[in-house]
Amino acid sequence: xxxxxxxxxxxxxxxxxxxxxxxxxxxxxxxxxxxxxxxxxxxxxxxxxxxxxxxxxxxxxxxxxxxxxxxxxxxxxxxxxxxxxxxxxxxxxxxxxxxxxxxxxxxxxxxxxxxxxxxxxxxxxxxxxxxxxxxxxxxxxxxxxxxxxxxxxxxxxxxxxxxxxxxxxxxxxxxxxxxxxxxxxxxxxxxxxxxxxxxxxxxxxxxxxxxxxxxxxxxxxxxxxxxxxxxxxxxxxxxxxxxxxxxxxxxxxxxxxxxxxxxxxxxxxxxxxxxxxx
Numbered sequence: 001x002x003x004x005x006x007x008x009x010x011x012x013x014x015x016x017x018x019x020x021x022x023x024x025x026x027x028x029x030x031x032x033x034x035x036x037x038x039x040x041x042x043x044x045x046x047x048x049x050x051x052x053x054x055x056x057x058x059x060x061x062x063x064x065x066x067x068x069x070x071x072x073x074x075x076x077x078x079x080x081x082x083x084x085x086x087x088x089x090x091x092x093x094x095x096x097x098x099x100x101x102x103x104x105x106x107x108x109x110x111x112x113x114x115x116x117x118x119x120x121x122x123x124x125x126x127x128x129x130x131x132x133x134x135x136x137x138x139x140x141x142x143x144x145x146x147x148x149x150x151x152x153x154x155x156x157x158x159x160x161x162x163x164x165x166x167x168x169x170x171x172x173x174x175x176x177x178x179x180x181x182x183x184x185x186x187x188x189x190x191x192x193x194x195x196x197x198x199x200x201x202x203x204x205x206x207x208x209x210x211x212x213x214x215x216x217x218x219x220x221x222x223x224x225x226x227x228x229x230x231x232x233x234x235x236x237x238x239x240x241x242x243x244x245x246x247x248x249x250x251x252x253x254x255x256x257x258x259x260x261x262x263x264x265x266x267x268x269x270x271x272x273x274x275x276x277x278x
Contacts (some may be wrong), residue, residue: 001032001260004253005062005079006189006212006240009036010127011044012064013134015245018047021253024243025057028254033263035062035240037077040095041130045083060263063092064189065179066099068169069203074188074196076175077212077238080270081184088182096130098168103131109163110136110156115145133157134246149246172199176207183274185209185266187238191226192218204233209269214239214258216251236265 008014009021016024018036021044025034034057038044042063052059061083067074081088103126107119117139125142126135137152146152156163170178176186187210191197200211212218213226214237230237239258241251 003033003258004240005035007243009044012038018044024253031057031254033058035060037062037064065175066169077187077189078179079185081182085182102165105165172203180273190215192222210236210238213237214256
């Protein structure tokens with residue numbers, strides 16, 4: 001039996017609502033557990049939690065936090081936290097409000113280029129999701145300004161492009177402390193992207209718990225390197241599909257064959273934080 005601890009819904013930048021993700025998970029008969037890890041929100045997880053029956057795979061709490069280390073954007077996955085912890089929820093809400101202000105500023109910069117785009121259109125496109133660049137890209141496509149998401153990013157939304165606005169982010173220590181205080185684990189997401197594994201030693205010293213070894217953007221040689229680094233820094237090994245539904249190049253849900261033993265080790269380590277937070 002396997003697990004998939006990384007997937008996204010319409011609560012952030014995935015294209016499928018939580019009920020569709022739950023349906024996909026149910027169709028993967030070898031999945032014993034899964035996590036919905038939307039960006040900076042647990043709304044997708046909370047919705048899925050209400051849909052499950054005793055016969056479904058186990059759902060564990062998850063979220064993907066936006067972290068800045070030096071000049072690098074690093075994503076940090078959080079797992080097994082208390083999703084009803086009031087301090088944790090307050091921190092997420094404050095962060096989401098700042099991300100929405102970032103979206104408004106991107107629209108202001110696009111309109112300064114001569115376009116006429118309403119922030120209300122972005123809000124409508126995002127629905128209940130935390131606003132991100134893919135939502136702005138969708139509005140650019142609908143307005144006929146670009147044809148694809150890739151073109152929107154290349155011309156206007158990538159780092160250095162005219163409408164790019166830096167993300168509001170946590171520091172690594174802030175993110176780790178908030179997660180641990182809620183009884184959860186902090187894990188470096190997709191460490192091969194941007195070679196974020198360069199920061200593993202530093203972040204491990206701050207209290208990082210694990211690293212996402214099983215990910216479709218980690219080729220075989222990188223997986224070996226990450227396993228070695230995990231052993232060196234006493235980090236847990238995790239993984240998942242990082243499913244968004246946006247590209248055929250993605251891994252399908254359940255496609256990474258992450259061993260169930262990884263979750264057992266995670267639960268064992270989480271007990272130290274859960275005892276501390278209780």
